Amino acid sequence: MCTRFACPPEPAVTDSHDHRNGVPRTQAEDAVRTLLRWAGEDPAREGLLDTPKRVVNAYTEWFSGYALDPDEYLARTFEEVAGYDEMIVLRDIEFESHCEHHMAPIIGRVHVGYLPDGKVVGISKLARVVEAYARRFQVQEKMTAQIAGCVQRALAPLGVGVVVDGSHECMTTRGVHKRGVSMVTSTMLGSFREDARTRDEFLRFIEGGGGRR
Numbered sequence: 001m002c003t004r005f006a007c008p009p010e011p012a013v014t015d016s017h018d019h020r021n022g023v024p025r026t027q028a029e030d031a032v033r034t035l036l037r038w039a040g041e042d043p044a045r046e047g048l049l050d051t052p053k054r055v056v057n058a059y060t061e062w063f064s065g066y067a068l069d070p071d072e073y074l075a076r077t078f079e080e081v082a083g084y085d086e087m088i089v090l091r092d093i094e095f096e097s098h099c100e101h102h103m104a105p106i107i108g109r110v111h112v113g114y115l116p117d118g119k120v121v122g123i124s125k126l127a128r129v130v131e132a133y134a135r136r137f138q139v140q141e142k143m144t145a146q147i148a149g150c151v152q153r154a155l156a157p158l159g160v161g162v163v164v165d166g167s168h169e170c171m172t173t174r175g176v177h178k179r180g181v182s183m184v185t186s187t188m189l190g191s192f193r194e195d196a197r198t199r200d201e202f203l204r205f206i207e208g209g210g211g212r213r
């Protein structure tokens with residue numbers, strides 16, 4: 001247990017035969033010990049004894065998206081607001097993801113807009129779609145396209161726009177070491193792609209958001 005910083009003890013592993021995606025938990029914890037040794041540490045040092053368990057618990061949370069089906073969140077639509085035919089935008093959806101190249105965090109915001117064609121969803125569901133894709137190993141461009149594709153499949157709207165603004169820790173804390181750089185990616189489908197006025201309206205909506213990181 002970590003006494004110096006009084007970390008709360010990690011909850012006991014409930015089942016030592018715990019498996020996830022075919023990997024025994026003990027093997028995942030051993031992999032963390034290996035990386036600790038690789039870094040120059042002694043995994044048997046008191047302060048590190050619970051670390052493999054903590055890291056594996058963190059991985060369970062960070063990568064919980066693989067067990068989620070984003071399409072399911074959008075399966076329940078509200079047809080009763082079918083008369084509403086203006087753009088709907090959910091902006092500044094914060095996300096935490098990890099880049100598949102370095103397994104380092106990507107942190108940022110997603111903006112999602114669509115022009116409904118009779119089907120709208122509860123707004124929280126768009127944020128849930130973002131989480132389901134973010135909590136995986138990602139490439140920002142892929143995540144952007146996945147979110148847009150999901151909205152397109154589920155709602156068949158007249159158009160969809162997704163803009164992602166992400167800061168990649170693989171660039172800030174290692175490698176080229178550039179702080180304050182963020183990557184902006186977008187996927188525009190349907191009228192968002194074909195009609196400059198629709199796209200501009202979306203971009204104007206998201207400009208007034210809670211601020212770029």
Ligand SMILES: Nc1nc2c(ncn2[C@@H]2O[C@H](COP(=O)(O)OP(=O)(O)OP(=O)(O)O)[C@@H](O)[C@H]2O)c(=O)[nH]1
Pocket residue numbers: 099100101138139140141168170171174175176
């Ligand atoms: N386009 C894109 N690139 C990414 C993303 N996440 C990480 N990268 C980049 O992926 C590239 C991997 O480059 P490599 O040359 O294979 O790896 P590396 O030697 O670790 O590269 P450096 O980061 O430049 O040290 C780097 O330029 C990363 O910045 C992403 O979501 N999208």
Ligand SMILES: [Zn+2]
Pocket residue numbers: 099100101102103104168170171
């Ligand atoms: Zn990376």
